[in-house]
Amino acid sequence: MDYNNILTNLHNGVTTITINRPSKLNALNSETIGELHDAFAKADSDTSTKVIIITGTGEKAFVAGADISEFAHFSVEEGARLARKGQEDLFDFVENLSTPVIAAVNGFALGGGLELAMAAHFRVASDNARMGLPEVSLGVIPGYGGTQRLPQLVGKGRAMEMIMTAGMIDANTALDYGLVNHIASIEELVPLAEKIAGKIMRNSSVAIAAGIKAVNAGFTDGVNGYEAEIEAFGACFGTEDFKEGTTAFLEKRKADFPGK
Incomplete structure (x- = not known):
């Protein structure tokens, strides 16, 4: 299937899903979330796919956040529906896939981007990665599971600080926090994820x-x-x-x- 906002590639048992909206720093809009759901579902049901890698196009951003222009004028009810649908269709869906999902975080992973990375089963990051949940700077909170998954991964206190300050942390801090498992150069990021995928595929x-x-x-x-x-x-x-x-x-x- 041809997608407007993502690319997929299956090679040696690994399906790589790449968010491909470079002009928007790979920001998530509703169409992209729908395409990601479809791509993850197809990869999970394909017996030739043993591991899924999710990453973003280019060196600047994994996902720089949600596409704010889509929901800036939403009502209370519309905002709640947006979060519920996003969690069900993508973030919770990814977390509960039976196929291992590795997030290869290249560059910025902010807001919905970090939430997508946290929904993966674990994360590797490029040395230029920057991660954060800046939603409170817009008068809202993370709505795609960020308030729940971040404390699970880094602890309540660190999560509270990251959410309250709306600040970003670098790759080394993310490694220290346990938010990512490994750091690599941008050139070696996907090869590192593929190397780990190879180790996973040796097992049942x-x-x-x-x-x-x-x-x-x-x-x-x-x-x-x-x-x-x-x-x-x-x-x-x-x-x-x-x-x-x-x-x-x-x-x-x-x-x-x-x-x-």
Whole structure:
């Protein structure tokens, strides 16, 4: 499918989704959010895709924020619908995909851009990356999960400071905070994400999907993460991947997981 605002590429088991609005610093508008939902859904359902990388076009910005011109005149009800639809269609959707999602943060990741990066399962950043949630400087708060995911990743105090000051942090601070896992030069950013993807693909995709679900359960209100882990652990015993993995271990050979 041809998209207006994103590019997709599948190579060696990795689908790379690139937000391609360089004139807008890859800002998210409703059309882009819809296209991203479609691209993520298709990649997740494609058995040849083992890992998804999300990044932005160019060296300046991953996503510089939301397209403010779209909602500057919204009512209270319209604003609430905007946040709910965005969370359901993209941000929560990405977080709960069974396919691992790596955000390769190139340059600015602000507002909705940082929220998209935080919805990914983990993040790597370029050394010129700058991240922040500047929404209070516009008289609003983060609406795509930022007030919830940022404290989970960096702690309540740091999240409160970042949200209240509307300031940006650099890549080294993000690494220190635990917001990103690794830093690379802009040229080596996607290759680093691809290298990590290669390590992921050596393992059972079925077990990885179960692991994602179990980890997310621990951050879901009303869900016992330990119980979710027990159930997911037990379910793994009924998979072909478990049979292959344990057999390969006992036979002292490399596992060839069928992904079932």
